[in-house]
Amino acid sequence: MNSYDNAVQYLMQRLPAFSHVGSVAMKEGLGNITLLCSALGDPQLKFPTVHIAGTNGKGSTSHMIAAALQRAGYKTGLYTSPHLVDLRERIRINGKLVSKEFVVQFLEKTRESIEQVSPSYFEVNVAMAFTAFAEEQVDIAVIETGLGGRLDSTNIITPLLSVITNIDLDHTQILGSTRAEIAAEKAGIIKEKVPVVVGETHEETEPVFFRHALAKHTSIVYADTLWDMVRVGQDGVFQYFKAFYKPEQELSALKTDLLGTYQSHNIKTALTACQLLQQMGWNLPLQQVMESMASVKRATGLRGRWDRVQRSPDIILDVAHNPAGMQFLIQNLEALWDSTGKQGGISVVCGFVRDKDVEAALKLFPSGARFYFCAADVPRALPAVELKQIADKLGLTGDAYPSVDTAVHAARKEAAEDDTVLVTGSFFIVGEAMTALEESI
Secondary structure (H helix, E strand, O other), rough: OHHHHHHHHHHHOOOOOOOHHHHHHHHOHHHHHHHHHHOOHHHOOOOEEEEEEOOOHHHHHHHHHHHHHHHHHEEEEEOOOOOOOOOHHHEEEEEOOOHHHHHHHHHHHHHHHHHHOOOHHHHHHHHHHHHEEEEEOEEEEEEEOOOOOOHHHHHOOOOOOEEEEOOEEEEEEEOOOOOOHHHHHHHHOOOOOOOOOOOOOOOOOOHHHHHHHHOOOEEEHHHHHEEEEEEEEEEOOOOEEOOOOOOOOOOEEEOOOOOOOOHHHHHHHHHHHHOOOOOHHOOOOOOHHHHHHHHHHHOOOOOOOOOOEEEOEEEOOOOOOOOOHHHHHHHHHHHHHHHHHHOEEEEEEOHHHHOOHHHHHHHHOOOOEEEEEEEOOOEEHHHOHHHHHHHHHHOOOEEEEHHHHHEEEEHHHOOOOOOOOOOOEEEHHHHHHHHHHHHHH
């Protein structure tokens, strides 16, 4: 395994990845990750952590909290998934990817254990992240769950703080068919006497979280009961909010370089999480945390969330991949039109994986949009022809394309200067589109 490319090839060919093949790649329970980390000397015990789960927004929230910690001078690890282009995007220290040499050396060191334990692709990445953070002696690491919480491989940590952004219907074939059932899985990250932040209150999920917190002798803080966020403007770089802290009746100005109206929810959650860390003794004064929101992308390298990569026409990449995420996406489009007075049309380059509620997601798009249906180069992908058939029944207009690359270039070529081209549906679609566009822009 003498090169990074060989290491990546080994991981993809040797280990089953949920992102590519679905639930057959999942390893039941935490046995494998426990064995793997034990062979590595339990690196997850060597640094404090913040653990984040949720249906939508957990990636953005993780990056916001990491940005705040970095701004405060802490050496901060950040583990998120999936990646868009390079698997090292999952493991960052102060915003920088781990080196290719580290990945190669880690796999050489653990290959024997991998062959014995037969972990999943995700489990190896989690163990790799824990090892990197331990070796680099980070002050703290922000750890995002992959799927669910209770049985997620990241759940072998005992964090300082558990964060659950929100609960909506996604991965229902694995996590449950109701919000309450999904909440029970996400609540699996709640640990004994470890405080919990929940981003959004909901009548279906509140009793579930209450029972889990009670059983673990801990307390819950709901971010939306503490904070109101009013969006007051947006330009090409920032969106601007008035943040109202209800307990003190204090109003503050806040801006963030993460665009998209849905970020208001994530900001509330991140601010509340940082307030609790401050109460635990971490140096995170509120004003400094608010200032850190202006440079989340620069601090942490976040991509793919309402990511405008070109103007005239606007090309926007967004990893929304379920109906709740798509609903926020359409709200962002409407806000863009309202704020800029755009009169152009909209083109949607989209593809989904098979286990999503594709019909519900497609119903949310404007009926007058022009669609470019495609499939990412992964086994889980819904074929573009099948996607077009679903769209046809809904009265949506568009064509199926043989690849993400061809769909993106066709949409870009056919768009007028005042049009908006939206690329969405999954991390894989956005990742492949990003590669195609960066090669041509």
